[in-house]
Amino acid sequence: MVNFLIRRLIIAILVAITVSIVGFALLRFSGDLAALLAGENATQEDIARIAKSYGLDLPIYQQYFNWVISALQGDLGKSLFTHEPVAELILSRLGVTATLAFSALALGLLIAIPLGVLAAVKANTWVDRSALVFSVAGQATPNFWFALILIYVFGVWWRQASVLGYKLSELSIFGMQLSGLPISGSATWQHFIMPVLTLATTIVPALMRLTRTGMIEVLSSDYVRTARAKGLSQRSVLFKHSLRNAILPVVSLAAVQLGFLLGGSVIVETIFALNGVGFLAIRSIERIDFPVVQSILVCLACTYIFLTLLSDIINAKLDPRVRLS
Amino acid sequence: MTLADITSAPPASMAKAADEFATLAPSPRELMRRRAKSHIGFLTGMAIILFFIILAVFAPLLAPHDPYDQNLTARLLDPVWGPKGTWAHIFGTDAFGRDILSRLMYGARLSLMIGFTAAAIAGVIGVTLGIVGGYFGGRVDAVVVYLTNVKLALPVILVALSIASISGGSIIVLILVLGLLTWDRYAVVVRSLTQQFRDQEFVLSSLAAGASHARIIFREILPNLTNQIIVVASLDMAIIILIEAALSFLGLGVRPPTPSWGLMVAEARAVMFFKPHLIMIPGAAIFLLVIAINMAGDGIRDVTSPEGRG
Amino acid sequence: MTKANSSNAPGGEAIIDVSGLSVDIAVPAGALHAVNDVSFSVGPAETLSLVGESGCGKTITSLAIMRLLPRAAKLTANHIRFDGQDLSRLNEREMTRLRGNRMGMIFQDPMTSLNPVYRIGDQLEEVYMRHRGASRKEARERAVFLLEKVGIINPGQRLTQYPHQLSGGLRQRMMIAMMLMCEPKLLIADEPTTALDVTVQVQILQLLRSLQKEFRMALILITHNLGVVARMADKVAIMYAGRVVEQGSVEDVFDRPTHPYTRGLLHCIPRHGLTAGHDRLGSIPGIVPSLVGNISGCSFRNRCSFVHDACGTGDVPLRPVSDVHDYRCLLSPEKLGETQQGVAAQ
Numbered sequence: 001m002v003n004f005l006i007r008r009l010i011i012a013i014l015v016a017i018t019v020s021i022v023g024f025a026l027l028r029f030s031g032d033l034a035a036l037l038a039g040e041n042a043t044q045e046d047i048a049r050i051a052k053s054y055g056l057d058l059p060i061y062q063q064y065f066n067w068v069i070s071a072l073q074g075d076l077g078k079s080l081f082t083h084e085p086v087a088e089l090i091l092s093r094l095g096v097t098a099t100l101a102f103s104a105l106a107l108g109l110l111i112a113i114p115l116g117v118l119a120a121v122k123a124n125t126w127v128d129r130s131a132l133v134f135s136v137a138g139q140a141t142p143n144f145w146f147a148l149i150l151i152y153v154f155g156v157w158w159r160q161a162s163v164l165g166y167k168l169s170e171l172s173i174f175g176m177q178l179s180g181l182p183i184s185g186s187a188t189w190q191h192f193i194m195p196v197l198t199l200a201t202t203i204v205p206a207l208m209r210l211t212r213t214g215m216i217e218v219l220s221s222d223y224v225r226t227a228r229a230k231g232l233s234q235r236s237v238l239f240k241h242s243l244r245n246a247i248l249p250v251v252s253l254a255a256v257q258l259g260f261l262l263g264g265s266v267i268v269e270t271i272f273a274l275n276g277v278g279f280l281a282i283r284s285i286e287r288i289d290f291p292v293v294q295s296i297l298v299c300l301a302c303t304y305i306f307l308t309l310l311s312d313i314i315n316a317k318l319d320p321r322v323r324l325s
Numbered sequence: 326m327t328l329a330d331i332t333s334a335p336p337a338s339m340a341k342a343a344d345e346f347a348t349l350a351p352s353p354r355e356l357m358r359r360r361a362k363s364h365i366g367f368l369t370g371m372a373i374i375l376f377f378i379i380l381a382v383f384a385p386l387l388a389p390h391d392p393y394d395q396n397l398t399a400r401l402l403d404p405v406w407g408p409k410g411t412w413a414h415i416f417g418t419d420a421f422g423r424d425i426l427s428r429l430m431y432g433a434r435l436s437l438m439i440g441f442t443a444a445a446i447a448g449v450i451g452v453t454l455g456i457v458g459g460y461f462g463g464r465v466d467a468v469v470v471y472l473t474n475v476k477l478a479l480p481v482i483l484v485a486l487s488i489a490s491i492s493g494g495s496i497i498v499l500i501l502v503l504g505l506l507t508w509d510r511y512a513v514v515v516r517s518l519t520q521q522f523r524d525q526e527f528v529l530s531s532l533a534a535g536a537s538h539a540r541i542i543f544r545e546i547l548p549n550l551t552n553q554i555i556v557v558a559s560l561d562m563a564i565i566i567l568i569e570a571a572l573s574f575l576g577l578g579v580r581p582p583t584p585s586w587g588l589m590v591a592e593a594r595a596v597m598f599f600k601p602h603l604i605m606i607p608g609a610a611i612f613l614l615v616i617a618i619n620m621a622g623d624g625i626r627d628v629t630s631p632e633g634r635g
Numbered sequence: 636m637t638k639a640n641s642s643n644a645p646g647g648e649a650i651i652d653v654s655g656l657s658v659d660i661a662v663p664a665g666a667l668h669a670v671n672d673v674s675f676s677v678g679p680a681e682t683l684s685l686v687g688e689s690g691c692g693k694t695i696t697s698l699a700i701m702r703l704l705p706r707a708a709k710l711t712a713n714h715i716r717f718d719g720q721d722l723s724r725l726n727e728r729e730m731t732r733l734r735g736n737r738m739g740m741i742f743q744d745p746m747t748s749l750n751p752v753y754r755i756g757d758q759l760e761e762v763y764m765r766h767r768g769a770s771r772k773e774a775r776e777r778a779v780f781l782l783e784k785v786g787i788i789n790p791g792q793r794l795t796q797y798p799h800q801l802s803g804g805l806r807q808r809m810m811i812a813m814m815l816m817c818e819p820k821l822l823i824a825d826e827p828t829t830a831l832d833v834t835v836q837v838q839i840l841q842l843l844r845s846l847q848k849e850f851r852m853a854l855i856l857i858t859h860n861l862g863v864v865a866r867m868a869d870k871v872a873i874m875y876a877g878r879v880v881e882q883g884s885v886e887d888v889f890d891r892p893t894h895p896y897t898r899g900l901l902h903c904i905p906r907h908g909l910t911a912g913h914d915r916l917g918s919i920p921g922i923v924p925s926l927v928g929n930i931s932g933c934s935f936r937n938r939c940s941f942v943h944d945a946c947g948t949g950d951v952p953l954r955p956v957s958d959v960h961d962y963r964c965l966l967s968p969e970k971l972g973e974t975q976q977g978v979a980a981q
Contacts, residue, residue, distance in 0.1 A: 015471070027488075031492050137612075139616075140567075140613075140619055142570050142587070142615075148590070149605075152601055221747065223751070229703060230813065231731045266483060266575070281483055282575060285483075285486050285487050285577065286490065297479075305478050319751070320797040
């Protein structure tokens with residue numbers, strides 16, 4: 001168990017380092033950052049001056065090492081525009097994004113697992129087929145579109161003065177908010193209903209189908225037949241003996257999905273004007289605020305790596321066979 | 326048992342009895358065709374995809390208007406079913422007076438083109454890595470697994486947004502980025518299948534017969550992967566179309582005034598409470614195309630390997 | 636072990652009495668007649684062996700008795716009498732009360748038949764707790780008792796292990812112990828030794844036999860190994876393509892095999908005294924026919940050397956050779972016997 005953990009940890013760290021290099025390089029190689037920052041009418045001298053002041057004139061490996069060394073000391077640099085420390089910018093918005101992602105994951109699992117179990121138990125009946133149609137449709141729905149439909153449905157059909165915490169006037173100008181000032185972070189729990197619903201919808205289909213496939217496989221396994229031959233109750237057969245085994249791959253997928261939700265919150269935070277990390281990311285991307293962008297990129301990647309590591313540990317806990325190997 | 330035992334004809338009565346039990350076994354290909362013809366999801370999906378392809382290819386001939394043509398006197402016209410709708414603009418016009426139907430057709434062009442080429446690029450990268458890793462194993466495989474892990478850890482939307490933003494909204498860069506960011510699924514699937522094939526007899530016998538690795542990969546393994554690759558490609562294409570739409574919606578993918586479905590939804594946000602059809606129509610187009618691709622992909626999987634459903 | 640008459644010798648009042656059992660499975664091409672009109676009974680401490688090639692319906696028959704058939708399968712029977720009830724008419728809830736309690740079943744592959752994520756102890760105890768309403772502590776004591784019964788040296792420690800930590804033979808012992816937790820009257824063993832090493836096979840069979848005598852269980856032993864039948868069984872039913880083609884006491888059937896298929900099977904086991912080379916192992920030419928759709932006539936006819944025109948039509952009834960020995964063929968035992976001797980003389 002300890003060996004297993006150490007090996008996984010080493011690989012995770014190596015992957016994290018590689019990802020940071022790739023992320024860093026991608027930003028540097030996709031365009032001339034200094035020229036972009038200087039603007040269209042800038043002269044060569046302007047560009048050179050900007051490159052020098054932001055350290056962009058150094059060789060790329062040197063830029064990377066400088067950044068890594070200060071990052072390891074907790075200094076992720078400063079925003080080019082607000083001049084606030086990047087770490088502070090991210091940390092202050094982490095709560096919103098984490099709340100969003102974890103609530104969406106919880107809601108998603110709460111819908112997906114029972115639905116997947118039901119579809120597996122009723123395999124090839126109309127229940128199963130409806131669940132499948134639902135999941136195919138869910139997978140094909142662009143989440144920004146779904147979010148707008150939610151706003152429309154709540155706002156217009158129900159004729160409410162405010163849409164679950166959003167004033168209609170606030171919504172009608174949200175197109176402007178991208179280029180406007182940061183929104184105050186005074187989000188109430190109601191503000192999270194629609195965003196969480198939107199995000200949960202994006203992860204339910206995959207989780208549900210995996211639960212269904214796993215359950216169908218497990219339900220036809222020898223040990224479930226044994227459980228039935230023992231005269232155990234339907235509930236015990238389904239949940240104690242089947243789901244516990246079928247859930248193993250779902251745990252791994254859930255970790256991946258959580259990472260995806262953190263990244264995918266960009267769209268939802270933008271539409272619902274939640275001042276989280278995703279919103280910070282897109283504003284920084286638009287302004288070529290590269291110290292912020294690269295930090296968010298690497299932080300999200302590391303979170304993802306950490307989550308997969310966590311899911312491996314949970315899997316090892318759930319499956320005694322993994323513990324020994 | 327001697328040769329004579331085997332070749333000597335069985336008694337006539339026995340042969341007759343055997344005939345009665347024998348059923349005509351169709352070839353696998355024929356079986357596949359039969360299953361495809363009765364697979365409603367596959368047929369529906371393919372029909373919708375074909376419809377979009379026709380719209381896209383013949384957009385210049387079919388489109389009633391120039392998709393870029395602004396007409397400030399005909400802004401935000403109702404669709405034909407609306408109170409003031411006309412057949413001149415079946416889906417109405419947008420805030421710049423551009424014809425929605427025409428923009429939709431050209432948008433199909435863009436979505437299909439980006440989806441197809443990016444999925445192809447991802448396919449080439451992913452399949453190559455997957456085969457090489459699965460076939461050679463050992464350190465080569467470790468590198469492939471490592472690269473796949475690195476790729477999986479990259480937040481796709483953020484990386485795509487950053488690069489699209491820095492590179493200034495070129496469609497070619499967009500395609501390259503989406504291709505480079507979605508190859509992981511191919512690699513994972515192809516790698517595990519190759520591992521299974523590698524130890525099977527038809528591969529071992531080729532090796533024993535002195536075939537080169539390249540020959541085995543291209544002649545023995547790759548043809549056996551085709552079906553699975555098509556299934557993954559369909560899924561990948563659907564995902565790419567969704568990501569492109571999202572990037573364009575956020576204003577960092579395809580840039581205005583190019584007609585892109587995601588962009589059309591974004592442009593309609595300001596008037597969504599008064600003209601909801603302006604977000605519904607392009608959104609529904611994305612939804613329909615993606616669902617059709619997924620249905621066709623699921624169909625291909627069912628048809629080629631009916632036991633591997635779910 | 637409460638009934639007074641169950642202390643009789645084998646052949647006392649039957650514990651399980653199956654009559655006219657048929658199972659149809661819905662497949663895309665129609666109905667697959669997996670089991671057709673099977674009847675038998677087994678008494679206390681008696682062993683019935685179901686014998687046949689794979690796919691002949693012996694496992695389906697046993698799953699039908701346990702009512703563990705897949706959903707696509709449809710069961711019909713005159714009756715399946717067990718414990719004063721007709722199993723074919725019980726609902727699922729009533730069946731769960733019997734399974735693991737009054738009747739148990741052991742499966743072919745002990746490697747996959749135990750749940751990998753739970754400790755052995757959990758899996759044994761839950762049966763006792765469910766059916767006897769016992770506490771965890773009582774169940775643990777019972778489990779230890781039974782592990783000793785099945786010959787496990789340090790039961791306390793074994794109970795805390797997971798299935799993957801045990802060998803195949805040990806796992807099969809665990810399965811047996813698990814199914815005996817509530818002292819069932821009927822135990823079905825579906826090829827319990829096929830997946831095990833040869834040396835372990837013998838131990839497991841001996842164990843089953845001694846436990847059966849001790850608990851006076853009716854045992855239905857499914858196997859394709861005639862050596863196992865000879866060693867273990869009192870009665871035998873030979874199945875082919877979903878039907879019993881011959882059944883009777885082991886002595887009768889082995890001494891006087893009547894149906895051509897039984898003959899073929901018996902010819903398949905290597906016998907002491909036969910020299911290699913000249914007398915190769917017998918094998919039956921041909922393949923088992925499809926069981927989908929309407930079947931008429933004898934299903935063995937495409938492999939039978941006695942086939943004649945009458946075999947292709949109508950239903951072939953089960954006919955007696957003697958009081959306790961039936962076979963399913965249109966020809967008389969004498970007719971079949973003559974040619975058999977002819978073959979033997981050859």
